[in-house]
Amino acid sequence: MPYIPHTQAERDHMLATVGVQSLDDLFADITADMRPQSFLASRGLPEQEVIALCEELANRNQSVLSFLGAGYYDHGIPAAVDALAGQSAFLTAYTPYQAECSQGTLQAIFEFQTAVARLMELDCANASLYDCGTALFEASTMCVRAARKRKIVLDEGVNPVWRNMLHTYAANLPMEFVLVPHRDGRPDKEALIAAIDKDTAGVVVQNPNFFGVVCDYADVFAAAKKVKAFSVVAVNPVLQAVLKTPGAMGADIAVAEGQSLGLPLNFGGPYLGLMACTKALIRQMPGRLVGRTHDKEGRTGYVLTLQAREQHIRRAKATSNICSNQNACALRSLIYLSLMGPQGLRDVAENSMEMAHYAARTLTAGIEGTQLLNEAPFGNEVALSLPVSADLVVQRCLAKHKVVPGYPVGRTYAGLDKVLLVACTEKNTIGQVGILLDAMQDVIADILQEEALHG
């Protein structure tokens, strides 16, 4: 049997040592009436057949030119990320409970915490959460606990995927969300400030928001502070190399989807929730934290710390139920950030932004009736208003040209059926934007013609 090393002689010796006759005797507590009538019918396959089968399945996915983003981006990943993070000494270890033999993982987490805190210009960061959606939920519960109030003011420009998750997670908790609508994809800061009152525990925004709009929320966060509420901002970690930081805006908690930092898109995961906060909120943090300390000989070392917040100690009263987190993903992001350095990350961010601006100019100039949804500043993603249904354009472009022009915003925002969200990264080229333009021109002309025919 694969991966079971026992010879028959060893098995017999071991059974005799235990004092039973057969392997099945070990399962006497599972009585006959509890045994399964059926089980997984498939037979095991040799290694090469598994590979061949999976290769065939992988090839069933289409290779497309995609401008999909919506929080998850196709940035380049240096070869050294895979090589280093893939070392089995990292991959086949578990949570570093035994610190003396886990200094590799522990020091890496300490470095990760440092990198994330510096990216956000906040005091500290935790060892990772599952993804940005769960990080936003955990941040909201931190606000509710710390402020001892239950209302969260939530901007509609926060990624709808993550807002959906917030509602699922908070469904049975004493927590309420007040949604502040966007205005043409821009945050309505006056409305956000107006929604903050003495019952507010926290305000939750995103920068750039779902529509790609870059904004300074300092005035919103100041308004929250006045009523002893906390401020949470979800950011794009790559653009954080160049954009005003959560710390500089006065946020108490910053979260991010860390996928952009060296993780493949992978059809939805594993991803990486980043969370940083001010020192005042450390004891409200969910998840693992690593601290630096010393051994008896005075050598520097690292341990899991402040564990009294966690489920294995506090059980029902823990700050969160999280146990296994996304450690291998966090390690990838740390290696990515170390390889990029401040200048490299900035180059990735600025090239991505520049290409999105180029795409916006090209598409608005080249397709009649296409314009920017708003005039607000944007990062590496831009919302365009098309002359026809964005959903239809995207479908047709995929079917006819193997191009996915972006995300049709009407899928999640009522009334925005003609809005397309186009994302770029540093990997995109001027030539690819040209292909995008051609494809969109072609299918939009088709659609307009059909509409004219059918009235």
Next chain:
Amino acid sequence: MKMQTIFEKSVPGRRTTGLAPEPAQHRASDLVPGELTRSEAVRLPECSELDVVRHFTQLAKLNYSVDANFYPLGSCTMKYNPKVTEVVAAMPGFNKVHPLLARIGNGQGCQGSMHCLYVLERSLCAITGMEAFTLQPMAGANGEFTGVSIIAAYHRAKGRDRRIMLIPDAAHGTNPASAAMAGFTVVELPSRDGMVDPEAVKAAMEKYGENIAGLMMTCPNTLGLMEVHLREVAALLHSIDALVYYDGANMNAILGKMRVGDVGFDVVHLNLHKTFATPHGGGGPGAGPVGVCERLIPFLPSPRITRKADGSYEFLPDNPESIGHVGPFYGSFGVLLKALAYILRLGGEGLERVAEYAVLNANYLRAKLKDVLDEPYDRICMHEFVASAPAGLKALDIAKGLLELGFHAPTMYFPLLVHECLMPEPTETESMQTLDAFSDAVHAIVARAKEDPDYLAEAPRGLPVSRLDETEAARKMHLTEDM
């Protein structure tokens, strides 16, 4: 020599060009108003590629791992993670796919990935006897939250407000924490002889009656014992239409021997990073799929995948009764793929052998250690067992003695109800020779400690660090380079 951090190795101005693109023609402040930009560069390490490679290669050397040696960490199923699963997960045809591609057209762009999800769901149904699975949860605890949220939604749909979740005292800490996150009040059930006691369940039912929403049970339980009153306990709860949740973190022990769906459980989560051999990653990412019985299907997270008559796959529109979205998309696909490759490799028969040899190994090790460690439950165990340090010795000291001899320690001080608890879980992939060597090490440690009481206090010697000052860590809160 002190191991510097990557930040300490940073040299201003050093980098490897060509990993990132050439500088853009526009600076950020040309593209957005200057006041929206960052005032100072991020203080990330400035290193060459080789600096970074050396650093993380050196860090890896400070770690202990399954690939290096025996890792009998109980409740964690540290089995060998077959390399072929890494090959499959690294296939670019899989890992380049954007999750939103599934929402475009009829999902024609990603049918291969969708096929994998579907086959894995059906395989897990066949393995557990549940009617349907969601692959969305991103770890075991996340699966628990999903499962108890489904229980909450079930009662709400019936117009009831049931607030109490019964949880045995030996349960893993995530169980009560997850129940609390789903709004439940946790009532702890005292166990008897290491088992859930039907009398305690009855007593709780008398006290709380129809306020009870459900019971969370782990089986084999966290003491490594097969629960023997499963059907009786399930029937008791069902008599008041409360639901029974099965924490399947320990499923490795019963693959092919019992299916939780067949014996009356309503909800189960599995830890793919345990039973299905996906690597633990130094603490994740894992995956915690949740299976349910027929009447709970409407409450599963959205979106659900189906196979159409023409053999293609699609995600169904969100169901109004669904608890919603626990993950951003369809689960941690990269992890799910490794579990699928493992299942393909082993097949049903291979999985059943897994349970048999995992249990054989645990019982063999238990027999070998009987004379040195105290055994609170002297009976056949499942995939793991609990033992107490002998009188006068501490579990912590024995654990550190094992590290010194080149082994990872068993789980210690869990479950809390066992005195000076050590919990070894050998898994099926370990050979008899490895178990013998481990047993010899425990014997040597105990014998030496009895002769020389101070010997263990200094353990572990010869590792990168000796015992670390946890009080200092908590007091100084040195959590980043800048704190």
